[in-house]
Amino acid sequence: MGENETAATDAGRDFVRDIVQADLTAGRVQTVVTRFPPEPNGYLHIGHAKSICLNFGIAQEFGGRCHLRFDDTNPVKEEQEYIDSIQRDVRWLGFDWGQNLYYASDYFEQLYAWAEHLIRNGKAYVDDTPAEAMRSARGTLTEPGQNSPDRYRSIEENLDLFQRMRAGEFPNGARVLRAKIDMASGNMNLRDPVLYRILHVPHPRTGDTWCIYPTYDFAHGQSDAIEGITHSICTLEFEDHRPLYEWLIENLPVPAHPRQYEFARLNIGYTVLSKRILTTLVRDGHVTGWDDPRMPTLAGLQRRGVPAAAVREFVRRVGVARANSVVDVAQLEATIRETLNPIAERRMAVLRPLKVVIENYPAGQTETLMAANHPDAPERGQRPLTFGREIFVEQEDFIEDPPKKFFRLSPGREVRLRYAYLVTCREVVKDADGTVVELRCVYDPASRGGNAPDGRKVQGTLHWVAAADAVAAEVRLYNHLFARPDPGADGNVMTDLNPNSLEVLRDCLIEPSLAGTDLPHTVQFERQGYFCRDRDSTVGRPIFNRTIGLRDTWAKAGGTPARR
Protein backbone atom coordinates (compact mmCIF):
# COMPACT_ATOMS: atom_id res chain seq x y z
CA MET A 1 0.00 0.00 0.00
CA GLY A 2 2.68 2.41 1.05
CA GLU A 3 4.60 1.69 -2.12
CA ASN A 4 1.63 2.27 -4.37
CA GLU A 5 0.78 5.49 -2.65
CA THR A 6 4.31 6.76 -3.00
CA ALA A 7 4.47 5.76 -6.64
CA ALA A 8 1.16 7.40 -7.40
CA THR A 9 2.19 10.57 -5.64
CA ASP A 10 5.52 10.75 -7.41
CA ALA A 11 3.99 9.98 -10.77
CA GLY A 12 2.02 13.15 -11.08
CA ARG A 13 1.61 16.12 -8.89
CA ASP A 14 -0.39 17.74 -11.65
CA PHE A 15 -2.07 16.84 -14.92
CA VAL A 16 0.85 17.95 -17.09
CA ARG A 17 3.26 15.68 -15.27
CA ASP A 18 0.69 12.90 -15.57
CA ILE A 19 0.68 13.35 -19.34
CA VAL A 20 4.46 13.42 -19.55
CA GLN A 21 4.72 10.32 -17.40
CA ALA A 22 2.15 8.50 -19.52
CA ASP A 23 3.93 9.44 -22.76
CA LEU A 24 7.22 8.21 -21.38
CA THR A 25 5.73 5.01 -20.04
CA ALA A 26 3.92 4.26 -23.28
CA GLY A 27 7.06 4.95 -25.27
CA ARG A 28 5.44 7.75 -27.28
CA VAL A 29 8.29 9.95 -26.16
CA GLN A 30 11.88 8.89 -25.49
CA THR A 31 13.21 12.08 -23.95
CA VAL A 32 10.96 14.84 -22.75
CA VAL A 33 11.84 18.24 -24.19
CA THR A 34 10.06 21.38 -22.99
CA ARG A 35 10.65 25.05 -23.52
CA PHE A 36 10.09 28.36 -21.83
CA PRO A 37 9.24 30.80 -24.66
CA PRO A 38 9.02 34.43 -23.48
CA GLU A 39 8.56 37.32 -25.85
CA PRO A 40 11.31 39.83 -24.95
CA ASN A 41 8.93 42.75 -24.54
CA GLY A 42 9.13 43.18 -20.76
CA TYR A 43 10.52 41.75 -17.56
CA LEU A 44 9.58 38.37 -16.18
CA HIS A 45 7.09 38.27 -13.31
CA ILE A 46 6.05 35.65 -10.81
CA GLY A 47 3.48 34.34 -13.26
CA HIS A 48 6.33 33.45 -15.59
CA ALA A 49 7.98 31.74 -12.63
CA LYS A 50 5.11 29.28 -12.64
CA SER A 51 5.79 28.46 -16.27
CA ILE A 52 9.55 28.34 -15.77
CA CYS A 53 9.28 26.01 -12.79
CA LEU A 54 6.84 23.82 -14.70
CA ASN A 55 8.90 23.55 -17.86
CA PHE A 56 12.34 23.32 -16.31
CA GLY A 57 10.99 21.26 -13.43
CA ILE A 58 9.50 18.62 -15.72
CA ALA A 59 12.72 18.42 -17.71
CA GLN A 60 14.71 17.87 -14.52
CA GLU A 61 12.31 15.37 -12.98
CA PHE A 62 11.97 13.25 -16.09
CA GLY A 63 15.57 13.42 -17.25
CA GLY A 64 14.88 15.60 -20.28
CA ARG A 65 15.84 19.11 -21.20
CA CYS A 66 14.24 22.52 -21.32
CA HIS A 67 15.03 25.18 -23.89
CA LEU A 68 14.95 28.90 -23.38
CA ARG A 69 13.51 30.32 -26.56
CA PHE A 70 12.79 33.94 -27.24
CA ASP A 71 9.57 34.33 -29.16
CA ASP A 72 10.86 37.38 -30.98
CA THR A 73 8.49 37.64 -33.91
CA ASN A 74 7.28 41.18 -33.33
CA PRO A 75 10.19 43.65 -33.48
CA VAL A 76 8.03 46.66 -32.68
CA LYS A 77 7.80 45.63 -29.03
CA GLU A 78 11.01 43.77 -28.41
CA GLU A 79 14.30 44.99 -27.00
CA GLN A 80 17.73 43.65 -26.14
CA GLU A 81 17.31 44.91 -22.58
CA TYR A 82 14.50 42.44 -22.11
CA ILE A 83 16.43 39.60 -23.68
CA ASP A 84 19.19 40.23 -21.14
CA SER A 85 16.93 40.65 -18.13
CA ILE A 86 15.00 37.48 -18.92
CA GLN A 87 18.18 35.43 -18.96
CA ARG A 88 19.31 36.98 -15.68
CA ASP A 89 15.98 36.28 -14.04
CA VAL A 90 15.70 32.68 -15.19
CA ARG A 91 19.19 32.04 -13.82
CA TRP A 92 18.32 33.82 -10.58
CA LEU A 93 15.30 31.57 -10.22
CA GLY A 94 17.76 28.70 -10.29
CA PHE A 95 17.40 27.21 -13.75
CA ASP A 96 19.91 26.52 -16.48
CA TRP A 97 19.18 26.01 -20.15
CA GLY A 98 22.75 24.93 -20.87
CA GLN A 99 23.41 25.20 -24.63
CA ASN A 100 19.74 25.34 -25.40
CA LEU A 101 19.24 29.03 -26.00
CA TYR A 102 17.19 29.76 -29.11
CA TYR A 103 15.35 32.53 -30.87
CA ALA A 104 12.33 32.16 -33.10
CA SER A 105 14.16 34.64 -35.32
CA ASP A 106 16.81 31.97 -35.93
CA TYR A 107 14.13 30.14 -37.90
CA PHE A 108 12.93 33.00 -40.08
CA GLU A 109 14.48 31.52 -43.22
CA GLN A 110 13.00 28.09 -42.60
CA LEU A 111 9.63 29.56 -41.72
CA TYR A 112 9.67 31.54 -44.92
CA ALA A 113 10.35 28.36 -46.89
CA TRP A 114 7.48 26.63 -45.14
CA ALA A 115 5.19 29.52 -45.94
CA GLU A 116 6.01 29.03 -49.62
CA HIS A 117 5.34 25.34 -49.15
CA LEU A 118 1.86 26.19 -47.95
CA ILE A 119 1.34 28.48 -50.93
CA ARG A 120 2.45 25.79 -53.36
CA ASN A 121 -0.05 23.42 -51.84
CA GLY A 122 -2.84 25.95 -52.16
CA LYS A 123 -3.02 26.31 -48.37
CA ALA A 124 -2.03 29.95 -48.10
CA TYR A 125 -2.59 33.13 -50.06
CA VAL A 126 -1.57 36.75 -50.15
CA ASP A 127 -4.42 39.03 -49.20
CA ASP A 128 -4.53 42.72 -50.05
CA THR A 129 -7.57 43.45 -47.92
CA PRO A 130 -6.97 46.43 -45.62
CA ALA A 131 -6.92 45.61 -41.91
CA GLU A 132 -10.29 47.18 -41.12
CA ALA A 133 -12.00 45.47 -44.00
CA MET A 134 -10.45 42.20 -43.00
CA ARG A 135 -11.80 42.59 -39.53
CA SER A 136 -15.35 43.09 -40.67
CA ALA A 137 -15.06 40.25 -43.15
CA ARG A 138 -14.00 37.93 -40.36
CA GLY A 139 -17.57 37.83 -39.11
CA THR A 140 -18.50 37.76 -35.47
CA LEU A 141 -18.63 35.17 -32.73
CA THR A 142 -22.04 34.09 -33.96
CA GLU A 143 -21.85 34.86 -37.68
CA PRO A 144 -19.47 33.27 -40.20
CA GLY A 145 -16.91 35.37 -42.04
CA GLN A 146 -16.73 36.14 -45.75
CA ASN A 147 -14.07 34.78 -48.06
CA SER A 148 -11.66 37.39 -49.27
CA PRO A 149 -11.67 37.96 -53.05
CA ASP A 150 -7.91 37.31 -52.95
CA ARG A 151 -8.53 33.84 -51.58
CA TYR A 152 -8.76 32.58 -55.16
CA ARG A 153 -5.44 33.91 -56.40
CA SER A 154 -3.27 31.51 -58.33
CA ILE A 155 -0.35 29.79 -56.71
CA GLU A 156 2.01 31.57 -59.10
CA GLU A 157 0.63 34.98 -58.24
CA ASN A 158 0.74 34.21 -54.52
CA LEU A 159 4.32 33.07 -54.77
CA ASP A 160 5.29 36.16 -56.70
CA LEU A 161 3.51 38.49 -54.33
CA PHE A 162 4.92 36.81 -51.23
CA GLN A 163 8.44 37.04 -52.62
CA ARG A 164 7.91 40.70 -53.37
CA MET A 165 6.59 41.21 -49.84
CA ARG A 166 9.87 39.84 -48.59
CA ALA A 167 11.79 41.97 -51.04
CA GLY A 168 10.30 45.05 -49.50
CA GLU A 169 8.20 46.20 -52.43
CA PHE A 170 5.18 47.00 -50.31
CA PRO A 171 4.57 49.30 -47.36
CA ASN A 172 3.48 48.18 -43.90
CA GLY A 173 0.00 46.77 -43.89
CA ALA A 174 -0.32 46.56 -47.66
CA ARG A 175 -0.68 42.79 -47.75
CA VAL A 176 -0.50 39.76 -45.53
CA LEU A 177 -0.09 36.05 -46.05
CA ARG A 178 -3.04 34.07 -44.73
CA ALA A 179 -3.67 30.38 -44.26
CA LYS A 180 -6.59 29.10 -46.30
CA ILE A 181 -8.68 27.23 -43.76
CA ASP A 182 -12.32 28.03 -43.06
CA MET A 183 -13.93 31.44 -42.82
CA ALA A 184 -17.02 29.86 -41.27
CA SER A 185 -15.28 28.05 -38.48
CA GLY A 186 -16.68 28.48 -35.00
CA ASN A 187 -13.07 28.92 -33.92
CA MET A 188 -12.04 32.42 -34.94
CA ASN A 189 -8.41 31.30 -35.17
CA LEU A 190 -9.27 29.10 -38.11
CA ARG A 191 -10.90 31.90 -40.16
CA ASP A 192 -7.89 32.23 -42.48
CA PRO A 193 -5.40 33.43 -39.86
CA VAL A 194 -2.64 35.83 -40.80
CA LEU A 195 0.72 34.08 -41.11
CA TYR A 196 2.96 36.96 -42.19
CA ARG A 197 2.70 40.71 -42.01
CA ILE A 198 4.83 43.48 -43.48
CA LEU A 199 6.79 45.39 -40.86
CA HIS A 200 9.54 47.70 -42.00
CA VAL A 201 11.05 47.69 -38.54
CA PRO A 202 14.55 46.67 -37.50
CA HIS A 203 14.68 43.57 -35.35
CA PRO A 204 16.93 43.38 -32.27
CA ARG A 205 18.60 40.27 -33.69
CA THR A 206 18.08 40.18 -37.42
CA GLY A 207 18.41 43.93 -37.95
CA ASP A 208 16.93 44.93 -41.27
CA THR A 209 17.32 41.56 -42.93
CA TRP A 210 13.57 41.10 -42.86
CA CYS A 211 10.62 43.35 -43.48
CA ILE A 212 8.01 40.62 -43.17
CA TYR A 213 7.61 38.77 -39.91
CA PRO A 214 5.74 35.58 -39.04
CA THR A 215 2.93 35.80 -36.51
CA TYR A 216 2.97 33.90 -33.24
CA ASP A 217 0.76 31.20 -34.71
CA PHE A 218 3.02 30.58 -37.68
CA ALA A 219 6.23 30.67 -35.67
CA HIS A 220 5.48 28.91 -32.43
CA GLY A 221 4.54 25.37 -33.35
CA GLN A 222 7.11 25.19 -36.12
CA SER A 223 9.80 26.40 -33.74
CA ASP A 224 8.74 23.69 -31.34
CA ALA A 225 9.00 21.13 -34.12
CA ILE A 226 12.43 22.34 -35.20
CA GLU A 227 13.73 22.04 -31.65
CA GLY A 228 12.14 18.67 -31.07
CA ILE A 229 9.93 19.94 -28.27
CA THR A 230 7.73 17.09 -27.10
CA HIS A 231 5.43 18.97 -24.76
CA SER A 232 4.65 22.57 -25.62
CA ILE A 233 3.13 23.94 -22.43
CA CYS A 234 1.33 27.26 -22.48
CA THR A 235 -1.51 29.05 -20.75
CA LEU A 236 -5.25 28.60 -21.19
CA GLU A 237 -5.83 31.53 -23.52
CA PHE A 238 -3.98 29.63 -26.24
CA GLU A 239 -6.38 26.74 -26.08
CA ASP A 240 -8.27 27.98 -29.12
CA HIS A 241 -5.00 28.19 -31.01
CA ARG A 242 -4.29 24.49 -30.62
CA PRO A 243 -6.35 23.46 -33.67
CA LEU A 244 -4.33 25.93 -35.75
CA TYR A 245 -1.10 24.75 -34.15
CA GLU A 246 -1.99 21.23 -35.22
CA TRP A 247 -3.20 22.26 -38.66
CA LEU A 248 0.15 23.83 -39.42
CA ILE A 249 2.11 20.89 -38.07
CA GLU A 250 0.06 18.53 -40.22
CA ASN A 251 0.35 20.59 -43.36
CA LEU A 252 4.06 21.27 -43.21
CA PRO A 253 7.03 18.92 -43.65
CA VAL A 254 8.20 19.52 -40.11
CA PRO A 255 10.73 17.18 -38.46
CA ALA A 256 8.58 16.41 -35.41
CA HIS A 257 5.05 16.61 -34.11
CA PRO A 258 5.04 18.41 -30.79
CA ARG A 259 1.83 18.58 -28.75
CA GLN A 260 0.44 21.60 -26.96
CA TYR A 261 -1.00 21.53 -23.44
CA GLU A 262 -2.50 24.42 -21.53
CA PHE A 263 -2.67 25.30 -17.84
CA ALA A 264 -4.23 28.19 -15.91
CA ARG A 265 -2.04 31.22 -15.49
CA LEU A 266 -1.16 32.50 -12.04
CA ASN A 267 -3.12 35.29 -10.41
CA ILE A 268 -2.40 36.74 -6.99
CA GLY A 269 -4.54 39.04 -4.92
CA TYR A 270 -3.66 42.73 -4.51
CA THR A 271 -1.37 42.73 -7.50
CA VAL A 272 -1.50 42.33 -11.21
CA LEU A 273 0.37 39.90 -13.44
CA SER A 274 -0.13 41.43 -16.82
CA LYS A 275 2.90 42.54 -18.77
CA ARG A 276 0.83 45.26 -20.37
CA ILE A 277 -0.16 46.80 -17.05
CA LEU A 278 3.25 46.33 -15.48
CA THR A 279 4.78 48.09 -18.46
CA THR A 280 2.38 50.97 -17.93
CA LEU A 281 3.31 51.22 -14.25
CA VAL A 282 6.96 51.53 -15.19
CA ARG A 283 6.43 53.83 -18.16
CA ASP A 284 4.18 56.24 -16.24
CA GLY A 285 6.37 56.31 -13.16
CA HIS A 286 3.97 54.73 -10.71
CA VAL A 287 6.93 52.64 -9.58
CA THR A 288 10.64 53.36 -9.82
CA GLY A 289 11.31 50.69 -12.41
CA TRP A 290 10.89 47.04 -13.32
CA ASP A 291 12.80 46.10 -10.19
CA ASP A 292 10.83 48.31 -7.81
CA PRO A 293 10.42 46.12 -4.70
CA ARG A 294 6.65 46.50 -4.96
CA MET A 295 6.58 44.93 -8.39
CA PRO A 296 5.63 41.26 -8.81
CA THR A 297 8.51 40.96 -11.26
CA LEU A 298 11.31 38.54 -10.49
CA ALA A 299 13.66 41.54 -10.47
CA GLY A 300 11.38 43.30 -7.98
CA LEU A 301 11.07 40.27 -5.73
CA GLN A 302 14.82 39.81 -5.80
CA ARG A 303 15.46 43.41 -4.88
CA ARG A 304 12.90 43.17 -2.14
CA GLY A 305 14.88 40.35 -0.58
CA VAL A 306 12.71 37.39 -1.53
CA PRO A 307 14.87 34.30 -2.03
CA ALA A 308 14.47 32.43 -5.30
CA ALA A 309 13.80 29.32 -3.23
CA ALA A 310 10.71 30.99 -1.79
CA VAL A 311 9.37 31.73 -5.26
CA ARG A 312 9.97 28.15 -6.33
CA GLU A 313 8.28 26.79 -3.22
CA PHE A 314 5.34 29.14 -3.63
CA VAL A 315 4.82 28.00 -7.19
CA ARG A 316 5.07 24.38 -6.08
CA ARG A 317 2.42 24.88 -3.41
CA VAL A 318 0.06 26.64 -5.77
CA GLY A 319 0.09 23.70 -8.14
CA VAL A 320 -0.80 23.45 -11.80
CA ALA A 321 -4.37 23.00 -12.94
CA ARG A 322 -6.82 24.14 -15.56
CA ALA A 323 -9.17 26.11 -13.34
CA ASN A 324 -8.78 29.89 -13.29
CA SER A 325 -7.97 31.06 -9.79
CA VAL A 326 -6.63 33.88 -7.69
CA VAL A 327 -4.13 32.85 -5.04
CA ASP A 328 -4.31 34.63 -1.70
CA VAL A 329 -1.24 36.85 -1.37
CA ALA A 330 -0.95 35.54 2.20
CA GLN A 331 0.12 32.25 0.63
CA LEU A 332 3.11 33.96 -0.96
CA GLU A 333 3.92 35.86 2.22
CA ALA A 334 3.77 32.74 4.34
CA THR A 335 6.13 30.96 1.98
CA ILE A 336 8.60 33.83 2.10
CA ARG A 337 8.61 33.86 5.92
CA GLU A 338 8.96 30.12 6.05
CA THR A 339 11.90 30.20 3.68
CA LEU A 340 13.63 33.05 5.43
CA ASN A 341 13.09 32.06 9.07
CA PRO A 342 15.67 29.26 9.21
CA ILE A 343 18.32 31.07 7.22
CA ALA A 344 18.09 34.75 8.08
CA GLU A 345 20.46 36.01 10.77
CA ARG A 346 18.90 38.10 13.52
CA ARG A 347 19.79 41.70 14.13
CA MET A 348 18.27 44.61 16.01
CA ALA A 349 17.11 47.84 14.47
CA VAL A 350 14.78 50.51 15.79
CA LEU A 351 12.56 51.94 13.09
CA ARG A 352 10.93 54.74 15.08
CA PRO A 353 13.33 55.53 17.92
CA LEU A 354 12.34 56.65 21.43
CA LYS A 355 15.21 57.63 23.71
CA VAL A 356 15.61 55.81 27.00
CA VAL A 357 17.96 56.95 29.76
CA ILE A 358 18.96 54.33 32.31
CA GLU A 359 19.30 56.58 35.33
CA ASN A 360 21.23 54.17 37.50
CA TYR A 361 23.69 53.23 34.76
CA PRO A 362 26.97 55.16 35.12
CA ALA A 363 27.35 57.97 32.62
CA GLY A 364 30.20 57.47 30.19
CA GLN A 365 30.32 53.76 30.81
CA THR A 366 29.55 51.06 28.26
CA GLU A 367 29.85 47.31 28.20
CA THR A 368 29.75 44.58 25.62
CA LEU A 369 27.05 41.92 25.55
CA MET A 370 26.76 38.96 23.20
CA ALA A 371 23.76 38.23 21.03
CA ALA A 372 22.99 35.09 19.05
CA ASN A 373 23.02 35.40 15.29
CA HIS A 374 20.30 32.80 15.15
CA PRO A 375 18.68 31.57 18.36
CA ASP A 376 17.77 28.22 16.82
CA ALA A 377 21.26 27.68 15.42
CA PRO A 378 23.97 28.29 18.04
CA GLU A 379 26.63 27.25 15.53
CA ARG A 380 25.98 30.47 13.61
CA GLY A 381 27.77 32.28 16.41
CA GLN A 382 27.26 35.53 18.20
CA ARG A 383 27.94 39.18 17.68
CA PRO A 384 28.83 41.85 20.22
CA LEU A 385 26.36 44.50 21.29
CA THR A 386 27.22 47.69 23.15
CA PHE A 387 25.08 48.67 26.10
CA GLY A 388 25.17 52.03 27.84
CA ARG A 389 23.25 54.62 29.77
CA GLU A 390 21.36 55.85 26.73
CA ILE A 391 19.57 53.53 24.38
CA PHE A 392 16.66 53.66 21.96
CA VAL A 393 13.57 51.49 21.83
CA GLU A 394 10.63 51.40 19.45
CA GLN A 395 8.06 54.16 19.99
CA GLU A 396 5.25 51.66 19.76
CA ASP A 397 6.78 49.67 22.61
CA PHE A 398 5.74 52.31 25.10
CA ILE A 399 2.23 53.37 26.00
CA GLU A 400 1.67 55.68 28.91
CA ASP A 401 -1.79 54.36 29.61
CA PRO A 402 -1.59 50.77 28.28
CA PRO A 403 -4.53 48.63 27.29
CA LYS A 404 -5.13 45.25 28.87
CA LYS A 405 -2.56 42.59 28.02
CA PHE A 406 0.01 45.12 26.81
CA PHE A 407 3.31 43.46 27.67
CA ARG A 408 5.65 46.29 26.81
CA LEU A 409 6.81 49.47 28.56
CA SER A 410 4.63 51.82 30.54
CA PRO A 411 5.21 53.74 33.74
CA GLY A 412 6.22 51.39 36.55
CA ARG A 413 6.41 48.37 34.21
CA GLU A 414 9.49 46.14 33.98
CA VAL A 415 10.53 44.61 30.66
CA ARG A 416 13.56 42.84 29.27
CA LEU A 417 15.90 44.46 26.78
CA ARG A 418 16.85 41.54 24.60
CA TYR A 419 20.25 40.05 25.48
CA ALA A 420 20.79 42.88 27.99
CA TYR A 421 18.96 43.74 31.21
CA LEU A 422 15.62 44.06 32.90
CA VAL A 423 14.61 47.69 33.06
CA THR A 424 11.74 49.48 34.72
CA CYS A 425 10.18 52.69 33.50
CA ARG A 426 10.21 55.41 36.16
CA GLU A 427 9.37 58.62 34.39
CA VAL A 428 8.07 59.98 31.12
CA VAL A 429 9.51 63.12 29.58
CA LYS A 430 7.31 65.08 27.19
CA ASP A 431 7.81 68.10 25.03
CA ALA A 432 5.61 71.18 24.93
CA ASP A 433 3.08 69.35 22.73
CA GLY A 434 2.74 66.54 25.19
CA THR A 435 4.59 64.12 22.91
CA VAL A 436 6.65 61.54 24.75
CA VAL A 437 10.28 62.27 23.87
CA GLU A 438 12.20 60.32 26.46
CA LEU A 439 11.81 57.61 29.05
CA ARG A 440 13.72 57.55 32.35
CA CYS A 441 14.29 53.99 33.50
CA VAL A 442 16.34 52.04 36.01
CA TYR A 443 17.95 48.69 35.31
CA ASP A 444 18.66 45.68 37.48
CA PRO A 445 22.46 45.16 37.33
CA ALA A 446 21.96 41.57 38.43
CA SER A 447 19.94 40.75 35.35
CA ARG A 448 22.82 40.96 32.89
CA GLY A 449 21.99 38.88 29.82
CA GLY A 450 18.30 39.21 30.46
CA ASN A 451 17.42 37.08 33.45
CA ALA A 452 17.07 38.06 37.08
CA PRO A 453 18.75 35.81 39.63
CA ASP A 454 15.59 35.72 41.71
CA GLY A 455 13.83 34.08 38.78
CA ARG A 456 11.14 36.72 38.39
CA LYS A 457 9.52 36.82 34.98
CA VAL A 458 8.67 39.73 32.73
CA GLN A 459 6.18 39.45 29.94
CA GLY A 460 7.81 41.66 27.39
CA THR A 461 11.15 41.58 25.63
CA LEU A 462 12.09 44.58 23.54
CA HIS A 463 14.67 45.12 20.84
CA TRP A 464 16.89 48.16 21.22
CA VAL A 465 20.05 49.89 20.03
CA ALA A 466 22.65 51.80 22.04
CA ALA A 467 23.05 55.52 21.56
CA ALA A 468 26.78 54.96 21.78
CA ASP A 469 27.11 53.08 18.51
CA ALA A 470 23.79 52.93 16.69
CA VAL A 471 23.98 53.89 13.02
CA ALA A 472 21.43 56.04 11.25
CA ALA A 473 19.63 54.36 8.39
CA GLU A 474 16.68 54.59 6.05
CA VAL A 475 14.13 51.83 5.91
CA ARG A 476 11.55 51.35 3.18
CA LEU A 477 8.36 49.58 4.07
CA TYR A 478 6.27 48.12 1.27
CA ASN A 479 2.61 47.38 1.16
CA HIS A 480 0.42 45.86 -1.52
CA LEU A 481 0.81 47.65 -4.83
CA PHE A 482 -2.96 47.77 -5.22
CA ALA A 483 -5.57 48.66 -2.65
CA ARG A 484 -7.95 45.86 -3.54
CA PRO A 485 -7.58 42.12 -4.10
CA ASP A 486 -8.97 42.41 -7.63
CA PRO A 487 -7.37 45.48 -9.21
CA GLY A 488 -9.32 46.80 -12.13
CA ALA A 489 -12.33 44.61 -11.44
CA ASP A 490 -14.67 47.52 -11.87
CA GLY A 491 -12.96 49.95 -14.16
CA ASN A 492 -9.53 51.46 -14.39
CA VAL A 493 -6.72 49.46 -12.83
CA MET A 494 -4.67 52.57 -12.18
CA THR A 495 -7.27 54.06 -9.87
CA ASP A 496 -6.91 50.98 -7.70
CA LEU A 497 -3.23 51.64 -7.02
CA ASN A 498 -2.50 51.73 -3.29
CA PRO A 499 -1.36 55.28 -2.46
CA ASN A 500 0.42 53.91 0.60
CA SER A 501 2.37 51.12 -1.06
CA LEU A 502 5.64 52.71 0.00
CA GLU A 503 6.48 54.18 3.39
CA VAL A 504 9.95 55.60 3.89
CA LEU A 505 11.38 55.85 7.40
CA ARG A 506 14.37 58.16 7.43
CA ASP A 507 15.35 58.25 11.09
CA CYS A 508 15.93 54.63 11.87
CA LEU A 509 18.78 53.38 14.05
CA ILE A 510 20.46 50.08 13.36
CA GLU A 511 23.00 48.09 15.30
CA PRO A 512 26.53 48.59 13.93
CA SER A 513 26.88 45.07 12.53
CA LEU A 514 24.22 46.07 10.05
CA ALA A 515 26.14 49.02 8.69
CA GLY A 516 28.78 47.08 6.86
CA THR A 517 28.43 45.94 3.29
CA ASP A 518 29.33 42.36 4.11
CA LEU A 519 26.12 41.35 5.81
CA PRO A 520 24.11 38.30 4.78
CA HIS A 521 21.59 39.00 2.04
CA THR A 522 18.37 39.06 3.97
CA VAL A 523 18.29 39.39 7.76
CA GLN A 524 15.58 39.46 10.36
CA PHE A 525 15.18 42.61 12.39
CA GLU A 526 13.98 40.97 15.58
CA ARG A 527 10.32 41.41 16.33
CA GLN A 528 9.79 43.21 13.05
CA GLY A 529 10.42 41.28 9.91
CA TYR A 530 12.87 40.41 7.20
CA PHE A 531 14.94 43.13 5.60
CA CYS A 532 17.66 43.39 3.02
CA ARG A 533 20.09 46.11 2.12
CA ASP A 534 18.97 48.04 -0.92
CA ARG A 535 21.32 48.86 -3.73
CA ASP A 536 20.51 52.56 -3.25
CA SER A 537 22.62 52.45 -0.05
CA THR A 538 25.67 54.69 0.06
CA VAL A 539 28.74 54.48 2.27
CA GLY A 540 27.36 56.66 4.99
CA ARG A 541 23.71 55.84 4.51
CA PRO A 542 22.50 52.27 4.70
CA ILE A 543 19.07 51.70 3.19
CA PHE A 544 16.98 48.65 3.91
CA ASN A 545 13.93 47.18 2.24
CA ARG A 546 11.41 45.31 4.29
CA THR A 547 10.91 42.03 2.51
CA ILE A 548 8.01 40.95 4.69
CA GLY A 549 6.92 41.62 8.24
CA LEU A 550 6.78 38.99 10.94
CA ARG A 551 3.41 37.52 11.80
CA ASP A 552 2.00 39.84 14.46
CA THR A 553 -0.88 38.43 16.47
CA TRP A 554 -0.79 41.39 18.85
CA ALA A 555 -1.31 43.92 16.09
CA LYS A 556 -3.89 41.69 14.48
CA ALA A 557 -5.81 41.53 17.74
CA GLY A 558 -5.89 45.30 17.58
CA GLY A 559 -3.25 45.84 20.23
CA THR A 560 -1.22 48.39 18.35
CA PRO A 561 -2.31 50.26 15.27
CA ALA A 562 -1.54 47.83 12.48
CA ARG A 563 1.07 48.94 10.01
CA ARG A 564 1.70 46.57 7.18
Add this chain to the structure above:
RNA sequence: UGGGGCGUCGCCAAGCGGUAAGGCAACGGAUUUUGAUUCCGUCAUACGGAGGUUCGAAUCCUCCCGCCCCAGCCA
Protein backbone atom coordinates in the same frame (compact mmCIF):
# COMPACT_ATOMS: atom_id res chain seq x y z
C1' U B 1 -29.85 28.03 -30.91
C1' G B 2 -20.85 30.38 -32.55
C1' G B 3 -16.53 27.70 -30.69
C1' G B 4 -13.42 26.25 -26.58
C1' G B 5 -12.72 25.58 -21.30
C1' C B 6 -13.70 25.46 -15.95
C1' G B 7 -16.82 24.70 -11.37
C1' U B 8 -14.20 20.05 -4.51
C1' C B 9 -13.60 24.09 2.72
C1' G B 10 -12.71 31.65 3.10
C1' C B 11 -8.10 31.09 -0.88
C1' C B 12 -5.22 27.37 -3.68
C1' A B 13 -5.55 22.04 -4.60
C1' A B 14 -5.47 16.29 -4.47
C1' G B 15 -9.07 12.79 -6.03
C1' C B 16 -9.70 9.18 -12.20
C1' G B 17 -16.58 4.11 -9.23
C1' G B 18 -15.41 2.00 -3.09
C1' U B 19 -17.07 5.56 0.90
C1' A B 20 -13.43 13.80 0.83
C1' A B 21 -5.10 14.39 0.86
C1' G B 22 -2.26 18.59 1.73
C1' G B 23 -1.02 23.91 2.01
C1' C B 24 -2.59 29.04 3.22
C1' A B 25 -6.14 31.51 6.27
C1' A B 26 -8.98 31.01 10.80
C1' C B 27 -9.76 29.30 15.81
C1' G B 28 -8.18 26.84 20.53
C1' G B 29 -3.89 25.19 23.65
C1' A B 30 1.60 24.13 25.07
C1' U B 31 6.69 25.89 24.92
C1' U B 32 9.35 30.54 24.21
C1' U B 33 14.89 36.25 26.39
C1' U B 34 11.47 37.76 19.01
C1' G B 35 3.31 38.82 21.26
C1' A B 36 8.21 35.37 16.07
C1' U B 37 9.47 30.30 15.58
C1' U B 38 8.17 25.36 17.04
C1' C B 39 4.55 22.00 18.77
C1' C B 40 -0.33 19.85 19.56
C1' G B 41 -5.63 20.20 18.41
C1' U B 42 -10.26 22.10 15.70
C1' C B 43 -11.82 23.36 10.75
C1' A B 44 -16.17 20.00 3.84
C1' U B 45 -21.90 13.67 6.19
C1' A B 46 -19.64 17.21 1.76
C1' C B 47 -17.75 17.86 -3.90
C1' G B 48 -22.33 24.38 -8.68
C1' G B 49 -27.82 22.38 -8.97
C1' A B 50 -31.49 18.60 -10.23
C1' G B 51 -32.38 13.91 -11.96
C1' G B 52 -30.48 8.99 -13.48
C1' U B 53 -27.12 4.39 -13.70
C1' U B 54 -24.88 1.36 -9.67
C1' C B 55 -24.64 -2.77 -3.91
C1' G B 56 -21.85 1.82 -3.90
C1' A B 57 -20.75 8.24 -7.53
C1' A B 58 -16.91 14.16 -6.30
C1' U B 59 -15.69 10.38 -9.83
C1' C B 60 -20.31 7.49 -15.25
C1' C B 61 -24.99 9.55 -18.01
C1' U B 62 -28.78 13.61 -18.81
C1' C B 63 -30.50 18.37 -18.23
C1' C B 64 -29.83 23.05 -15.92
C1' C B 65 -26.95 27.19 -13.53
C1' G B 66 -22.54 30.08 -13.04
C1' C B 67 -17.67 31.80 -14.42
C1' C B 68 -13.42 32.30 -17.98
C1' C B 69 -11.22 32.66 -23.12
C1' C B 70 -11.73 33.88 -28.61
C1' A B 71 -13.85 38.62 -33.57
C1' G B 72 -4.75 41.97 -33.27
C1' C B 73 -1.57 42.42 -39.74
C1' C B 74 0.01 41.16 -30.25
C1' A B 75 1.98 37.05 -27.83
